[in-house]
Amino acid sequence: MPDFPLPNAAHDLAGRIALVTGASSGLGHRFARVLAASGATVAVAARRTDKLDALVDTITAAGGKAAAFALDVTQDAQFVPLFDAIAARLGGAPDILVNNAGIPDAQRAHKMSVDDIDRVFDVNLRAPWLLSCEFARRRMDAGKPGRIVNIASMAAFQYKGGGAALYSTTKMAVVRMTEALAVEWAKFGINVNAIAPGAFSSEMMDGMLQRVGDITKNFPRPRLGDPAQMDSTLLYLVAPASEFVTGTCIKIDDAQGGR
Numbered sequence: 541m542p543d544f545p546l547p548n549a550a551h552d553l554a555g556r557i558a559l560v561t562g563a564s565s566g567l568g569h570r571f572a573r574v575l576a577a578s579g580a581t582v583a584v585a586a587r588r589t590d591k592l593d594a595l596v597d598t599i600t601a602a603g604g605k606a607a608a609f610a611l612d613v614t615q616d617a618q619f620v621p622l623f624d625a626i627a628a629r630l631g632g633a634p635d636i637l638v639n640n641a642g643i644p645d646a647q648r649a650h651k652m653s654v655d656d657i658d659r660v661f662d663v664n665l666r667a668p669w670l671l672s673c674e675f676a677r678r679r680m681d682a683g684k685p686g687r688i689v690n691i692a693s694m695a696a697f698q699y700k701g702g703g704a705a706l707y708s709t710t711k712m713a714v715v716r717m718t719e720a721l722a723v724e725w726a727k728f729g730i731n732v733n734a735i736a737p738g739a740f741s742s743e744m745m746d747g748m749l750q751r752v753g754d755i756t757k758n759f760p761r762p763r764l765g766d767p768a769q770m771d772s773t774l775l776y777l778v779a780p781a782s783e784f785v786t787g788t789c790i791k792i793d794d795a796q797g798g799r
Contacts, residue, residue: 552578553578553636556580556635556636557581558580558582558583558635558636559622559675560575560583560584560638561586561613561641562585562613562642563582563585563640564586564591564595565586566743567740568584568640570770570771571640572595572606573598574774575636575774576599576602580636581605581606584596584609586610587610587612589610607630609625609626613667613671614659616667616670619670619674633682635679636686636688637689639668639688641668642693643659643660643707644704645704645705645707646703646704649705660706660707661706661710664711668714668717675688676688676725676730679729680728685728685730686729687730687733687777688718688721689734689735689777690717690732690735691735692712693707693708694738694791694797696708696789697712697736697791715789718732718733718734719787719789722786722787722788726786731783733786733787733789735770736789736793737770738793738796739759739793740769740770741766759795759796760795761794763794
């Protein structure tokens with residue numbers, strides 16, 4: 541048996557390379573900073589490159605390492621060049637992938653145009669699937685392990701008819717994708733897990749609150765989560781200590797949806 545430390549809970553990511561999509565704002569912005577603060581070199585990817593450049597400056601000023609990469613996750617022709625560019629600039633392929641990019645729909649299902657439907661599917665499901673496959677293919681070719689963390693949502697498990705049925709559907713698909721790919725890639729040492737956040741403060745949440753008003757009054761504890769309250773879960777899923785954990789979705793919602 542391996543001689544594990546006591547406790548086996550280190551979060552040191554020195555020497556690791558992480559790719560975070562949707563890193564220009566919100567949870568992705570926080571995830572990138574957390575991974576860098578734990579020693580990883582972080583490739584931050586999103587469409588808004590000006591915000592990515594500012595994020596890289598923030599990480600660098602704090603003593604971390606990061607580089608910005610333009611990425612529109614609806615354009616799958618960008619995926620292979622993205623991984624090539626990361627390897628060239630950062631000296632190796634990513635061994636951590638955080639599929640964070642996502643969009644809400646905030647519409648009744650029968651009122652959505654086909655273009656809107658396609659975009660939600662493309663961003664929330666198709667992109668993480670294709671990015672995960674490209675990530676895994678390269679880890680397999682190199683004979684090395686890897687960690688994938690998919691950002692799902694508590695909307696995957698509960699929908700109260702407020703007008704985001706497609707968002708809920710795609711996020712449940714992300715949970716099932718996590719479970720299925722974990723089984724398929726376990727023999728290659730590639731762990732696939734997910735985080736399902738409840739209502740957290742973010743740019744996307746701010747837009748929703750402007751539309752629907754205060755949603756916290758019906759929560760058991762009337763408050764929004766702070767993204768910092770997901771740090772430990774993210775680090776757990778990418779750190780060596782969770783090597784036996786794959787195919788799991790961790791809910792972080794402060795009991796907002798009831799049980």
